[in-house]
Amino acid sequence: MAAASLDVDFKEGIQYHRAMVRCFPKQSCTAALYSLLQHPTQVQIRFFITVLQQMAMGRPHDCSLSPVPCRARCKTLSLQV
Secondary structure: OHHHHHOHHHHHHHHHHHHHHHOOOHHHHHHHHHHHOOOOOHHHHHHHHHHHHHHHOOOOHHHHHOOOOHHHHHHHHHHHO
16 A cells, blocks of 8 residues: 555545545445445455554544554654644
């Protein structure tokens, strides 16, 4: 995920899909997510479980996707503000 997050085309694609999803009703987003989860790889299953567990615990899920530990990243971000 760290390598993919550095890819400019990947980031632009994610931004496009986020903007598009905001226009959809919740039911359509749920159906799309369900269809994506029909045939995941083992790596994708572990990724989704990790993200969903962190979301359920109220933790920011962006930290789980970063190669930098969350506390260090938060400190870096607060210094830049």
